[in-house]
Amino acid sequence: MPDATGLELIARELRAADGLDSGAILDTLFFRNRATLIVEPLSIRAVLGALRERGFSFMASLHGVDYYPQEPRLGVLYELLDMSGVDRITVKLRVGSSSPEVDSVTPDWPTANHQEREVYDMFGVVFRGHPDLRRILMPEDYEGHPQRRDFPIGGEPVIFTFNESDSLGSAQ
Amino acid sequence: MNSNLSDYRRREQSITMAPLQEQLSDVETVGQELFTINFGPHHPATHGVLRLLVTLEGEVVRDIKPIIGYVHTGIEKTAEDKAYWKVIPVIERMDYLSYYFNSMAFIGAVETLLEVEVPKRAQYLRVIHMELNRIMSHLVWLGTSALDLGAISMFWYCFRERERILDLFEFSSGQRMHTRYFQIGGVIEDIPTGFAEKLRAFVEEMPTRIDQYGALLSRNEIVLQRLRGTCPLNAETLLTLGVTGPLLRAAGNPWDLRKAAPYSSYEDFDFKIPIGTVGDNYDRYAVRRAEMYESVKIIGQALEGLPEGPHITSDRKVALPPRHELATSMEALIHHFKLVTEGMRVPPGEIYYPIEGPRGELGCFVRSDGSSKPARVHMRDPSFVNLQALAHMAEGSYIADLIATLAMLDPILGGIDR
Numbered sequence: 001m002p003d004a005t006g007l008e009l010i011a012r013e014l015r016a017a018d019g020l021d022s023g024a025i026l027d028t029l030f031f032r033n034r035a036t037l038i039v040e041p042l043s044i045r046a047v048l049g050a051l052r053e054r055g056f057s058f059m060a061s062l063h064g065v066d067y068y069p070q071e072p073r074l075g076v077l078y079e080l081l082d083m084s085g086v087d088r089i090t091v092k093l094r095v096g097s098s099s100p101e102v103d104s105v106t107p108d109w110p111t112a113n114h115q116e117r118e119v120y121d122m123f124g125v126v127f128r129g130h131p132d133l134r135r136i137l138m139p140e141d142y143e144g145h146p147q148r149r150d151f152p153i154g155g156e157p158v159i160f161t162f163n164e165s166d167s168l169g170s171a172q
Numbered sequence: 173m174n175s176n177l178s179d180y181r182r183r184e185q186s187i188t189m190a191p192l193q194e195q196l197s198d199v200e201t202v203g204q205e206l207f208t209i210n211f212g213p214h215h216p217a218t219h220g221v222l223r224l225l226v227t228l229e230g231e232v233v234r235d236i237k238p239i240i241g242y243v244h245t246g247i248e249k250t251a252e253d254k255a256y257w258k259v260i261p262v263i264e265r266m267d268y269l270s271y272y273f274n275s276m277a278f279i280g281a282v283e284t285l286l287e288v289e290v291p292k293r294a295q296y297l298r299v300i301h302m303e304l305n306r307i308m309s310h311l312v313w314l315g316t317s318a319l320d321l322g323a324i325s326m327f328w329y330c331f332r333e334r335e336r337i338l339d340l341f342e343f344s345s346g347q348r349m350h351t352r353y354f355q356i357g358g359v360i361e362d363i364p365t366g367f368a369e370k371l372r373a374f375v376e377e378m379p380t381r382i383d384q385y386g387a388l389l390s391r392n393e394i395v396l397q398r399l400r401g402t403c404p405l406n407a408e409t410l411l412t413l414g415v416t417g418p419l420l421r422a423a424g425n426p427w428d429l430r431k432a433a434p435y436s437s438y439e440d441f442d443f444k445i446p447i448g449t450v451g452d453n454y455d456r457y458a459v460r461r462a463e464m465y466e467s468v469k470i471i472g473q474a475l476e477g478l479p480e481g482p483h484i485t486s487d488r489k490v491a492l493p494p495r496h497e498l499a500t501s502m503e504a505l506i507h508h509f510k511l512v513t514e515g516m517r518v519p520p521g522e523i524y525y526p527i528e529g530p531r532g533e534l535g536c537f538v539r540s541d542g543s544s545k546p547a548r549v550h551m552r553d554p555s556f557v558n559l560q561a562l563a564h565m566a567e568g569s570y571i572a573d574l575i576a577t578l579a580m581l582d583p584i585l586g587g588i589d590r
Binding site: 066090138147153 | 241249252285411432521522524526533535539547556559560589
């Protein structure tokens with residue numbers, strides 16, 4: 001893990017790097033020995049590209065978080081791994097729920113394909129430029145994004161034989 | 173001579189195959205036509221309810237689109253409505269062949285948030301159970317994969333040894349699967365009397381069993397023809413696709429979190445990381461089989477070096493007080509009541525905790541908002557990520573090799589769909 005100083009050094013390097021907006025790194029967070037960079041959503045591809053040049057060349061995971069009721073509400077986290085230095089860094093961005101759009105990183109990181117689809121499915125974050133942005137775990141005609149915090153647990157009736165005909169989409 | 177034949181025989185001999193063979197000679201135009209078939213979700217070779225849309229050119233696979241979600245049960249959502257310690261049973265049911273690993277990834281994340289120190293004995297007991305689980309998972313993989321290749325006896329042999337492991341799980345926790353043995357801060361109970369002897373007998377016997385699997389399969393002509401050289405994928409492509417675990421190691425990259433970033437005292441044990449050379453299906457088979465030997469070695473060392481001491485942390489805000497204290501101590505009773513009714517409050521924060529599962533990097537992301545229920549639980553399941561590599565592996569190979577590759581990929585649909 002980069003220590004707290006190492007994280008600040010990476011953040012400073014990235015702020016000074018060419019081709020990167022100086023406001024791309026919004027904040028750093030060092031918590032329980034885990035380093036996190038909080039970035040501007042528009043510059044996510046550039047930041048991940050710059051981190052890749054610094055050795056973080058493996059994307060271990062990508063996941064969505066809903067910070068309801070905070071705004072901007074939705075978050076996308078990218079867990080990067082440096083295999084030769086055995087180092088991890090988390091890159092985090094936040095987008096509002098009104099029009100959650102983030103540039104897809106799938107063209108640069110093919111592993112993000114399924115994972116971005118999952119975040120889209122569960123949180124409704126639209127990844128611009130994703131080659132095949134469809135629902136992945138929920139049915140394709142499903143409405144809503146079930147992992148959002150305001151989506152009720154158990155809000156859907158369980159369909160048994162006796163209430164089969166009452167459910168949505170049944171032939172009546 | 174012909175006149176002696178019956179009408180039937182004469183008619184039979186007059187039939188010529190020539191028109192059919194003329195059509196077959198036109199096979200090139202037939203071969204250019206692509207057709208898409210639906211493979212699964214209810215197909216024994218898909219190892220669960222995986223559906224593949226396979227585009228074929230003749231018998232050659234040109235494109236694969238996996239369709240998943242048939243066993244999506246919303247475990248991540250369910251976890252948000254449960255106290256931390258009640259999440260463990262549901263999270264174990266994600267990847268149903270690596271339940272100890274699922275709970276370890278989740279518990280590790282929560283323990284990091286809580287900054288709880290786990291006693292050494294609990295760490296060793298966790299290692300013993302995780303490595304038993306790894307062998308068990310590999311046995312199911314080996315048995316079902318051999319079944320896909322047409323060898324049914326392997327299935328019985330593998331499940332015979334798997335039964336012994338499940339008996340050990342039952343001995344230590346009362347359950348054969350989804351044991352809820354790991355708890356935040358340690359393990360729920362110390363191993364019972366007699367467990368060590370039973371485990372020692374298993375550790376002594378298992379290497380001879382793995383030898384037998386090798387004798388049956390490793391130089392078997394059918395296995396060699398089906399696996400050697402089929403569907404290789406190099407380490408660079410695997411890394412861009414996020415593939416970890418035995419699949420990556422088969423391609424020659426010795427990445428293993430147990431060695432690279434040890435957790436739960438893995439640094440105390442002496443074991444090797446088996447790797448392959450070309451990354452074909454045979455290497456995938458060989459790496460997993462060799463991993464079973466290493467797991468047995470780790471179990472043996474952990475059992476011999478098992479430290480004395482408590483099996484769970486003494487932090488009463490995290491772990492239940494011992495049963496005998498409840499009768500005499502009011503404080504213990506209060507702690508017990510608070511833990512069972514409300515659960516523990518976890519400091520706010522976000523943690524991603526990766527461990528080395530039987531299929532690769534199994535990471536659990538937990539976000540706490542300071543309450544007694546997690547605000548978000550996400551499992552980075554290796555099967556889910558590794559599945560993306562299937563199309564890259566099997567493109568351009570025969571459909572029969574696709575079955576073998578899927579078997580060697582070892583996807584667990586419970587983990588993919590969660």
